[in-house]
Amino acid sequence: MELLSPFFKSLGLRYPIFQGGMAWVADGKLAAAVSNAGGMGIIGSGHAPADVVRHEIEVAKSLTKRPFGINVMLLSPHVKEVIEVILAEKDSIALVTTGAGNPSEYLAAFQQAGIRVIPVVPSTGMARIMEREGVDAVIAEGMESGGHIGRMTTMALVPQVVDAVDIPVIAAGGIGDGRGLAASMMLGAQGVQMGTRFLVAEECHIHPLYKEAVLKAKDIDTLVTGQYIGHPARVLKNKMATHYIRNEKGEAQNDNPDYAAVEELGNGSLRRAVQTGDPEQGAYMAGEISGLVNKIQPASEILQEVTDQAAALLGGQEN
Ligand SMILES: Cc1cc2nc3c(=O)[nH]c(=O)nc-3n(C[C@H](O)[C@H](O)[C@H](O)COP(=O)(O)O)c2cc1C
Known part of the structure; x- marks a missing residue:
C-alpha cells in the first residue's frame, strides 16, 4: 500500500514521517539518523544561540546526504540570528518548521531563499492565515503532544484543518505507532510528525534518567505546566x-503565584533535563503517548515499524 503522497515524494522521503524538531533534544545526530533512514530529520534550534545551531547543521551535513530540516522556535531570544544561519545554509536545508507562534514576519526571507516552510498550527484560523501567506504545508498539532501545546486535541483538530486548507496537512500530537499514522491518514493528513517516540530512539542523546522516565510512563503520567503563567507545556510528572x-497556582501562599520561583524553575528546565537528567x-x-512508548530502538526501526503497521491497517490486512 502506497503511503507517500506526491508532497512527501517531492521531499525525497521513504516514509511519511517527520521527527519533531525538539529543542535541546533533536540535534544534528538524531536528525541525520532519521534522514538517513528515509524520514525527515529535523534539528530543534529551540532557545539555542546561533553558533550552537550552526554546529548542529554541520554535524547533520557530515552524517547525511539526505534532506533534513530545522525547527525555528519563535519564542527564542535568538530567533533572528538563527534565521540568518539558516539562510546562509539554504542549500543544505530542505525545510523549516516553526513552533510556538506566528512566523509571518519571517516567511518572505525563507521563501526568497527557496526554503520550504511548514509551520505548526493549533487552529484552523492559523492554518488559513499560513496558507494565504504561501507556506508549503502545515503541521496540525494537538495538545496530546509533548512540549508547548495548543488547546485542541489531534482528533478534532486534524480533520478541521484538512477541510480548511488546500495545502498538505501533517498530523502531530499523540501519534506513537502505526495505528496513529493510519488514523491520521484517515483524518486526511498526508503524514505525521512524532516527537515523544523519537525521545527513546537509540540515536537520541537525552540523559538516561529522562529516557527511562519516558519508557516507564503510563497514560496519565503527564502534566501541563504554564497554564497559569507563561506558555502551556506538556511534561512528565x-x-x-x-x-x-x-508555585504558579500560588498554593503555598494564599493563591498568590510565586513568579520568582516559577521563573527560576522554568528557565533552562528542558536543557537541564536533557543534559543532567x-x-x-x-x-x-x-x-500523552509516552504510555505506549516502551522500547529503545534505532530511528530506522521506528520508521519502518510505524509505517509497516499503518500500511497493513490501511490495506485492510490483519496486523
Ligand atoms: C522534548 C520536546 C521538545 C519539543 N520542542 C519543540 C520545539 O522546540 N519546537 C517545536 O515546534 N516543537 C517542539 N516539540 C513538539 C514536537 O516537535 C512534536 O510536534 C510533538 O512532540 C508531537 O507530539 P508527540 O510528542 O505526541 O509525538 C517538542 C516536543 C518534545 C517532546
Missing part, C-alpha cells in the same frame, strides 16, 4: 513539574 504548578530541576517534556 516529576518533582520539577509538581513544584512548578504549585535532574528530576528536581529538569522538565521532562513528553506527550
Whole structure:
C-alpha cells in the first residue's frame, strides 16, 4: 500500500514521517539518523544561540546526504540570528518548521531563499492565515503532544484543518505507532510528525534518567505546566513539574503565584533535563503517548515499524 503522497515524494522521503524538531533534544545526530533512514530529520534550534545551531547543521551535513530540516522556535531570544544561519545554509536545508507562534514576519526571507516552510498550527484560523501567506504545508498539532501545546486535541483538530486548507496537512500530537499514522491518514493528513517516540530512539542523546522516565510512563503520567503563567507545556510528572504548578497556582501562599520561583524553575528546565537528567530541576517534556512508548530502538526501526503497521491497517490486512 502506497503511503507517500506526491508532497512527501517531492521531499525525497521513504516514509511519511517527520521527527519533531525538539529543542535541546533533536540535534544534528538524531536528525541525520532519521534522514538517513528515509524520514525527515529535523534539528530543534529551540532557545539555542546561533553558533550552537550552526554546529548542529554541520554535524547533520557530515552524517547525511539526505534532506533534513530545522525547527525555528519563535519564542527564542535568538530567533533572528538563527534565521540568518539558516539562510546562509539554504542549500543544505530542505525545510523549516516553526513552533510556538506566528512566523509571518519571517516567511518572505525563507521563501526568497527557496526554503520550504511548514509551520505548526493549533487552529484552523492559523492554518488559513499560513496558507494565504504561501507556506508549503502545515503541521496540525494537538495538545496530546509533548512540549508547548495548543488547546485542541489531534482528533478534532486534524480533520478541521484538512477541510480548511488546500495545502498538505501533517498530523502531530499523540501519534506513537502505526495505528496513529493510519488514523491520521484517515483524518486526511498526508503524514505525521512524532516527537515523544523519537525521545527513546537509540540515536537520541537525552540523559538516561529522562529516557527511562519516558519508557516507564503510563497514560496519565503527564502534566501541563504554564497554564497559569507563561506558555502551556506538556511534561512528565516529576518533582520539577509538581513544584512548578504549585508555585504558579500560588498554593503555598494564599493563591498568590510565586513568579520568582516559577521563573527560576522554568528557565533552562528542558536543557537541564536533557543534559543532567535532574528530576528536581529538569522538565521532562513528553506527550500523552509516552504510555505506549516502551522500547529503545534505532530511528530506522521506528520508521519502518510505524509505517509497516499503518500500511497493513490501511490495506485492510490483519496486523
Ligand atoms: C522534548 C520536546 C521538545 C519539543 N520542542 C519543540 C520545539 O522546540 N519546537 C517545536 O515546534 N516543537 C517542539 N516539540 C513538539 C514536537 O516537535 C512534536 O510536534 C510533538 O512532540 C508531537 O507530539 P508527540 O510528542 O505526541 O509525538 C517538542 C516536543 C518534545 C517532546
